[in-house]
Amino acid sequence: MEKLQFVITITQDANGLFEMRVAEKSPNSKLREMVFQSYSQWFSFMKRNSLHQFLLTKTDKNAKIIDHILRLAKEHQMEDQIFLIENNNHPYPLLEVPPFDTFINGFRTFLTGLYPHTYHYTKVKHLFVHKSNLSPELKMSLLNNSNINSSYISQEEEEDDNWFGIAQIRIENQQQMEYFSAKLQLNQHIHNQPFVFMKLHRYVTAGKEDLLLDKPIFLTIDDQADLDVFSQLVMDTFSKGQMKIKNIIPSFKDECMWADKSMCSLRTGTRLAISEQKRILDSPICYSFNHTELHHQSLSRLIESEFTKSFIQSGCKNCPALLNCPTCIRLQPESLEKEQYCNIRREQSFVTDYVKIRNILKTFVHNKENKNDVEASLYFSTTKVKKFYQRERVLTKEINYNDCLIFSFHDEDYIYINKELKFYKINRPLAIVIEGILLNDSVENIYHFMLEKYHWKREMFDKLLVIGDQLFKKIGIANRMEVYD
Ligand code: SF4
Ligand code: SF4
DSSP states (O other), X not given: OOOOEEXXXXXXXXXXXXXXXXXXXXXXXXXXXXXXXXXXHHHHHHHHTTTSXXXXXXXXXXXXXXXXXXXXHHHTTOGGGEEEEEOOSOSSOOOSSOOHHHHHHHHHHHHHOOOOHHHHTSSEEEEEESSOOOXXXXXXXXXXXXXXXXXXXXXXXXXXXXXXXXXXXXXXXXXXXXXXXXXXXXXXXXEEEEEEEEEHHHHHHXXXXXXXXXXXXXXXXXXXXXXXXXXXXXXXXXXXXXXXXHHHSSXXXXXXXXXXXXXXXXXXXXXXXXXXXXXXXXXXXXXXXXXXXXXXXXXXXXXXXXXXXXXXXXXXXXXXXXXTOOOOTTSOTTOXXXXXXXXXXXXXXXXXXXXXXXXXXXXXXXXXXXXXOTTOEEEEOOSSOOSSOOOGGGTTOOOOOSSXXXXXXXXXXXXXXTTTTEEEEEOHHHHHHHHHHHTTOOHHHHHHHHHHHHOOOHHHHHHHHHHHHHHHHHHTOGGGOOOOO
């Protein structure tokens, strides 16, 4: 059998995230290239190709990942298949600025729980460890189960904080209420990011908007007062189709519990705590295993059994909200907090869209120069109120945001297309047509609405449809533009 060679390249993209690519080095065969995100993916590939060789180039930038690979290869008894080429001449350009922002954003994701879907299936991304006296076997198993871009989070000085992720994050200054900082160490560089951390009801009632201009804010929804304010915000947004910048910019801690079911990363263990301590930054962690539990079972089995156990205890089985609700395990069954949470989830189904809209608008606002105008509002349609296609008969028709979100800011209209993850500026007539189509009205009816309301001639309307054609395709509604007379 021919002994094949595979070349492994580990490079950093423009955002600072690493990619591990594997290509077959053979002049006679077609080049096969694969991208791996977790160490275990890569080791199962090696196992399947156990007679072949793997060439890795070590540079200053990827040294930590290569060291992890070598450590794991030894553990898997595969080190004989790996051939290392030391190269500190940087075959790939070094990034001038260490990519702190990417990792700090990743840390924000850890706190909100809102991971992009791609991360749900690529093993542990963030590991929170309270005391790191973990056994070497446990460390090895966690490393094997991690994403190559994983970070290690701790609350105290660690003696050996290099074994897991490529970035180390330490949460500091918690004793000073309402502030903490995340000290991020990436390679040899250290970066300090201060955060404001407070209860939602205090943020809203104490007029703390000035803080927005200073440090990133995290709000917690942990007690009755927070839940009341949150419920009111969701209700107001639904009935007015309006959000103020000051209510968009802060992030919610564990926002995932208010989002759609698919956002919960519990089952995939994307963020994991190994700690006797059941709380982080003053609120419960969804998963926290202690060392002993992890010694006796595999991580995936433990996650699965914890999930099943908590689901049975939760009493969610017959709940009408089950379809969309993540059945969050942070809440103790039959506790007052859970009762209040469930009331909101059952009675205000808009809450899932509230989280979705808020996050789209947050991205939009972050890229705007005038975001400091914290009292300014963004407007959009809800099932209760229509901003664009205000035809009498559709005013209370259900609207969903699966394909896109149309909104206006400072009298200018925009559309965010989910499939593309992009914003486009559009004019009002186009916004009206798109909303009309999304509300399942016919093009003929939409034309009559434009005629009555804006005295649009048919030629103008036809021209608008031609101009909008590309956009309709991007949104996925082009097939609904039937011919009309
Ligand atoms: S269990 Fe709750 S807090 Fe944990 S990831 Fe799921 S929704 Fe978020
Ligand atoms: S609303 Fe409550 S009971 Fe219903 S599925 Fe969600 S967590 Fe479970």
